[in-house]
Amino acid sequence: MSDAVLLEVADGIATITLNRPEVRNAIDLPTALALAEALDEVDERADVAAVILTGTGSTFCAGMDLKAFAATKERPIHDRRGAFGIARQPCEKPLIAAIEGNALGGGLEIALACDLVVAAASSRLGLPEVKRGLVAAAGGVLRLPRRIPQAVAMELILTGEPLSADEARSWGLVNRVAADGESLAVARELATAIAANAPLALSAAKRIVIESADWSGDEGFDRQAAYTDPVRASADAAEGARAFVEKRAPQWTGS
Incomplete structure (x- = not known):
């Protein structure tokens, strides 16, 4: 560089x-x-x-x-x-x-x-x-x-x-x-x-905001699933829930 x-x-x-x-x-x-x-x-x-x-x-x-x-x-x-x-x-x-x-x-x-x-x-x-x-x-x-x-x-x-x-x-x-x-x-x-937020969730949220500009209203919920489902199944999602219950800051791993 x-x-x-x-x-x-x-x-x-x-x-x-x-x-x-x-x-x-x-x-x-x-x-x-x-x-x-x-x-x-x-x-x-x-x-x-x-x-x-x-x-x-x-x-x-x-x-x-x-x-x-x-x-x-x-x-x-x-x-x-x-x-x-x-x-x-x-x-x-x-x-x-x-x-x-x-x-x-x-x-x-x-x-x-x-x-x-x-x-x-x-x-x-x-x-x-x-x-x-x-x-x-x-x-x-x-x-x-x-x-x-x-x-x-x-x-x-x-x-x-x-x-x-x-x-x-x-x-x-x-x-x-x-x-x-x-x-x-x-x-x-x-x-x-x-x-401070979960990296996988950040990446998915940004992609949906940008790419959904070309989606119809009817297809949006179906098409976003390709991004949101892996996030929901991630270790970070589980960690976020545990951290909330335990009243502590989450420790993200990006996985």
Whole structure:
């Protein structure tokens, strides 16, 4: 993994940091490949229950590194995880974006690939691609209307105007607004609450939430059984029941 993407693991939480502050954490091809590698690692590690994605410095991510693209003609796309190394296939574990500064264009598309978003109070979030003659094709026009009301998403997509952190929270795009400089700390609080829960249950619950968007109401209960039945039969489910009866914290094994 390159120095452009840092990975730290502690107390069941992985923190992935985009580390290119000199270009506002913009993503070139090597950075996209490094981010995909970090996501692969956290998916495979049994000691990781929740993941935070953040950026070094005053900007979460400026999206695609246009200067690098102009010089190399290499688009920052991973063959499996897609644009920026995350847009098409984020990690399987709960993923929280911790935003300082702006998340515009590709930066917001990376945040939209995450499950939860914490934004600093002065942050702005938006998809200005139409102002540049482009379409937010790295997940922006696909995911934003699923996260907030369609009419609101349509206005943001067609005008290219950003939301403040408070506005984004009012529409449900942002989960928590932190004081400037504190987004990572607030994201860690959220990740700690998540990581205290059973890993198999977390993984199954996330998959059902995401995949059920394409299920009909009639088939949902049948299709979720493929994920919920193994969890119900797991050692962790039995441990959760015992811990409740014995009034103690459960000891999860992920089995």
